[in-house]
Amino acid sequence: MFVKNLQLQHYRNYKELRLESFGHVNLMIGRNAQGKTNLLEAMFVLALTKSHRTSKDKELISFQEQTAYLGAEVDKKYGTIQLELRLSSQGKKAKINGLEQRKLSDFIGALNVVMFAPEDLEIVKGTPGIRRRFLDMEIGQVTPSYLYHLQQYQKVLIQRNNMLKQSYGKVSELGLMLDIWNEQLAEHGVKIIKKRKQFIRKLQKWASDIHHGITNGLERLELSYLPSFGDAEEEDEAVLLQQFMIKLSQMKDQEIRRGMTLSGPHRDDITFYINGKEAQTYGSQGQQRTTALSLKLAEIELIHEEIGEYPVLLLDDVLSELDPYRQTQLIETFQSKVQTFITATGVETLQTNKLKDASIFHVQEGQ
Ligand code: ATP
Ligand code: MG
DSSP states (O other): OEEEEEEEEEETTEEEEEEOOOOSEEEEEOOTTSSHHHHHHHHHHHHHSSOSSOSOGGGGBOTTOSEEEEEEEEEETTEEEEEEEEEETTEEEEEETTEEOSSGGGTTTSSOEEEEOGGGHHHHHSOHHHHHHHHHHHHHHHOHHHHHHHHHHHHHHHHHHHHHHHTTTOHHHHHHHHHHHHHHHHHHHHHHHHHHHHHHHHHHHHHHHHHHHHTTTOOOEEEEEEOSSSOTTOOOHHHHHHHHHHHHHHHHHHHHHHTSOOSSGGGOEEEEEETTEEHHHHOOHHHHHHHHHHHHHHHHHHHHHHHSSOOEEEEESOGGGSOHHHHHHHHHHHTTTSOEEEEESOGGGOOOGGGTTOEEEEOOTTO
């Protein structure tokens, strides 16, 4: 897909902006704090209705303003669509071709993006919560039903946790109620786990190929899902359901004692291995960065496989951190098929002749 233009009103430091005629490769050049990341973030928000760097929508609205507007026209395989999103303290309103979408999940995924930003290093280095968020964002983008189950799961989880907390230690009263909650928790939980395992299996295939290429064949990258019950390979829903129910009943006493739900997809994790060693623990900074990059690039292929179109690639401050050889590799791999937006503080930080045909946008104080 191809983003043709972008309109912003009261978005971050953009008062009023209309950008036309994007090219295949677009460079957003400007000094620090001028609004380069804000531009990429705006495209990310149009794709997912959420920012990649904050969960608080309020931060996206310009200071002193009440609502923010984002709009873009996107060329897709079957025609051009117009996307519009309005953010306010009352919530979000989304339109496709002028038609308001009843559910945000109907809007998410009309535009697909893959963002690679410095903080993505945390997918490898950071806490399990960051990795789960990565999974949820990426799967949700191509599978709206995943988001539904995730929402339902979180709702049940909160209620179940509240109940466990309130009836601290009163085992007998809790028994029957827990059974009811368990069924609902497992019903949605299993759907989430199954999708995540499928996603990781496919991601692994692409990521290890790409990683192999970037490291010149020196490193072998592997990924595995680390579930809170059962084994990583099991994808059969009926089996997963049974395993989850057994696990819940095994954990019952401990959960009542601790007042929270101790197993399920909200406790799962992913492990990355480079040449058989855990990247989180043993990887160098460079290896971790390359791992994160391989994951993001793998996603491009995965989305293509899933929806039959390439997503838009957003590279925030990352190209200039690669050596000239890797910059060239990266651009060369995707230039012809993937529309790319790249931020940098100056063109001189980009040392590859592959960018000579790029469209250049100078970003200064929100203009
Ligand atoms: P760098 O090169 O340092 O990454 P950048 O060009 O990517 O810089 P952005 O993060 O896009 O910078 O923009 C930062 C600017 O946006 C800051 O000056 C910040 O104060 C401003 N800003 C952020 N949120 C808002 C908001 N809600 N309203 C107005 N301005 C905002
Ligand atoms: Mg920035």
